[in-house]
Amino acid sequence: MPRFVLDTHTHTIASGHAYSTISEMIAMAQQKGLKLLAITEHGPNLEGSVSEIYFRNFKVIPRQYGDLELFMGIEADIMDAQGNLCISDNVQQKMDYIVASLHPIVTAPMSLEENTSAYIGAMQNPYVCTLGHIDDGKYEIDYEAVVKEAKKTHTLIELNSSSLHPLASRKNSRENLKTVLALCEREGVPIVIDSDAHICYDIANFVRAEALIDEVHFPEELIVNTSVEKFKKEIEKKLLYFGVVKR
Numbered sequence: 001m002p003r004f005v006l007d008t009h010t011h012t013i014a015s016g017h018a019y020s021t022i023s024e025m026i027a028m029a030q031q032k033g034l035k036l037l038a039i040t041e042h043g044p045n046l047e048g049s050v051s052e053i054y055f056r057n058f059k060v061i062p063r064q065y066g067d068l069e070l071f072m073g074i075e076a077d078i079m080d081a082q083g084n085l086c087i088s089d090n091v092q093q094k095m096d097y098i099v100a101s102l103h104p105i106v107t108a109p110m111s112l113e114e115n116t117s118a119y120i121g122a123m124q125n126p127y128v129c130t131l132g133h134i135d136d137g138k139y140e141i142d143y144e145a146v147v148k149e150a151k152k153t154h155t156l157i158e159l160n161s162s163s164l165h166p167l168a169s170r171k172n173s174r175e176n177l178k179t180v181l182a183l184c185e186r187e188g189v190p191i192v193i194d195s196d197a198h199i200c201y202d203i204a205n206f207v208r209a210e211a212l213i214d215e216v217h218f219p220e221e222l223i224v225n226t227s228v229e230k231f232k233k234e235i236e237k238k239l240l241y242f243g244v245v246k247r
């Protein structure tokens with residue numbers, strides 16, 4: 001069994017700049033021994049991605065393939081300094097999983113205060129499970145404030161393995177991730193490692209993320225990827241905190 005059994009941030013051809021189908025993603029996740037895969041397409045405001053109706057029809061997609069569970073979700077764009085997302089509330093409620101991210105081609109970087117409040121606002125949303133790539137230094141933020149709010153709201157912090165790719169477009173990710181990991185360790189905030197795969201072959205490609213957590217000796221108990229149960233328990237904590245029941 002692999003060290004980590006889930007990958008919760010991946011894209012298919014539906015995102016417009018990714019290259020595998022759902023079937024190919026599932027087959028590869030099974031081949032790699034994963035127990036849970038989340039497919040999180042980009043939101044409608046990101047050029048080339050699907051419109052909202054795509055996210056409304058997930059009911060037709062089976063969620064279990066042998067011992068692999070599938071989550072259908074979105075990597076939603078945070079649209080403003082209040083943390084509003086790019087997709088309607090009633091669609092958010094029905095999805096299995098939401099990563100909330102800032103992308104320069106949708107939401108231009110704002111001031112440090114505004115970028116920070118964008119993430120904090122997004123964490124106030126009970127359906128936002130995880131913040132995506134907060135390591136991107138194009139958005140200057142108060143990391144301590146964000147990690148403390150993640151603790152309060154039970155929002156997972158992402159260690160995005162793609163951010164550590166030498167050709168990644170994000171800025172200063174490695175250093176920023178070290179800051180984030182140190183804060184998460186200090187505050188006891190759980191993290192989720194994910195691939196942000198844009199092709200099936202990259203599913204569960206955590207090589208760079210694993211090297212980093214080993215380098216900084218990040219505590220294994222704060223990594224939710226070791227079991228599906230552990231991951232789901234964290235997601236449920238947030239819903240409980242906000243008193244939300246999901247159908």
Ligand SMILES: [Zn+2]
Pocket residue numbers: 075101103132133
């Ligand atoms: Zn992203």
Ligand SMILES: [Zn+2]
Pocket residue numbers: 009010011075196
């Ligand atoms: Zn992504």
